[in-house]
Amino acid sequence: MFTLRVDKIIRHSKDTSSLFFTTRLRSYPGQFIMLYLPEYEEIPLSLSSPNSVTVKAVGDTTKALISSNAGDIVGVRGPFGKPFTPTTKNALLVAGGIGSAPLFYLHDVLLRKGAEVKAIYGAKTSEDLIWKDRFKHVEISTEDGSEGFKGTVIELMEEEKLSEYDKIYICGPESMMMSAFKLLKDRNLLERAEFSLERYMKCGIGICGTCVLEDGSRACVEGPVFRGDELDGVVFY
């Protein structure tokens, strides 16, 4: 474990913040770190850039984390896990809620590689749509219609000519990823899709066995990013 100092914090909403560290981590989009907030727990978090994590408060540790201050110290192990495979052609990013975090990082890298990137970004209400201007070309949906299209990202996906994209990257709640998986399976596009999965983790290094999927793959080493066809037969929670 090493430590990083928090450089600045962007408070996106009452329950979501981005923590920027003073040091950039040698990493790839899709990878995660095990972040330890002293006195609290160590949790896996996707990187939202080489030097930031974007956190939504769901438990004690994340609640404390979003209200931390510049100058605070956090413990870090990682980065760990298999990243997204980039493309230089055209890419579709599908983000649901806080699932946008790893896709922010991927978005920046893809643009730098010269790819044409479109994002579909959805949440329950407009308040949950954090940092939407990070995406250069984005289509918004909210379930209550408070912003953009009224509905889900899946409905927006259905309207896209999915077969024209070289790569489709998906991250969001399990139910959303399950619907996206079904849609892409129907259109026979699973091999072009990459999903970033979230599982309860303890070690992050493939030892403890807490995060294994139904086929024995470990979300922390063989994942968290899986190609669509690798997930055939995996139960989404």
Added chain:
Amino acid sequence: MTLHNHHLPYLKLRFVCTTQGDQTAKIESTKELTKVRLFQPTNATTPKNTKGLNTPQIKKDWMLEVEIGRMKMKNPLILASGILGVYSSSLNRIAEHAGAVVTKSVGMEEREGYRTPVIINTRLGLLNAVGLASPGSLAFSKELHKFSKDSKLIVSLFGSSPNEFSELTKHFDMADAFELNLSCPHVEDAGITVGSDPKLVEKIVREVKRSTSKPVFVKVSSEYDYIETAKSAEKAGADGITAINTLKGIAIDIRTRKPILSNTTGGVSGESIKPISLKVVWDLYKEIDVPIIGCGGITSWKDVIEFMLAGANAVQIGSAFFYSYRMLYSLKESLIAYLRKEKLEISDLVGLAHE
């Protein structure tokens, strides 16, 4: 045109290649197999060949077969307890190349374990205090029914009284054997606390043996007088001794100036403890007659050989899975190569260093 293949000295094969106008070749084999092995084991059955040229069904790892406590295993490589042993899916993947797999230790009741951080890397190893996290015997037994049976299944049990241990065995009818965790270094009322009391160990083993007809192994620690504990276990009828569990350790972060693990202390495993565990196996081999399963820091095939020479009949591999999920496959292949070169079977090696 008839060709004789000189590149496969142990396979007498005849190729019949008929070159046709479109340059495609038709290959036939006589499917005759005269000598596949460097030498034949006395009781081996002749391998049956074959479906085709590319897939001769040669059983090449017969020299790795071992038997501990009436339990036959296809090789001496066992997955150690606590590593990737929470779900059947990971056990199944490892079982493909393992002689046996040991599950995560299970107790009667559900236990949450300690809060994270519970595992960190150290130089040449790991430090952990997971805290015997377990779904409880009923839920875990349900999970283990999905085990593939590609290898033997050893269920690791923890508890604090003879009664608790013997009750546990009744829940696991799918198990091929049991391993009693009398050596976990970071939970009170279990593990080391129990294992360091030879009289209690004797009672526990006796009760467990009464409750099941399956082999029972006892996992000991080097943190107490392991010879005394192992002797008590042997006296009470244990079928083997697993040596050793992790050693007590601690890590402190210099910036927060606090211990890193939530439990403050934990167990050290991995390459750094290998000389210690090897010494325990060495000592036990001189003192007890039941088979020994070496465990602690085994990472390369050379380590496996070392443990066998010191007196282990089989070995457990845990922390080395940090390096690769296919650890056992690489070890197995390397061991085969070594044994072929030395013209030995793996069980020939046991205790040779003592002679």
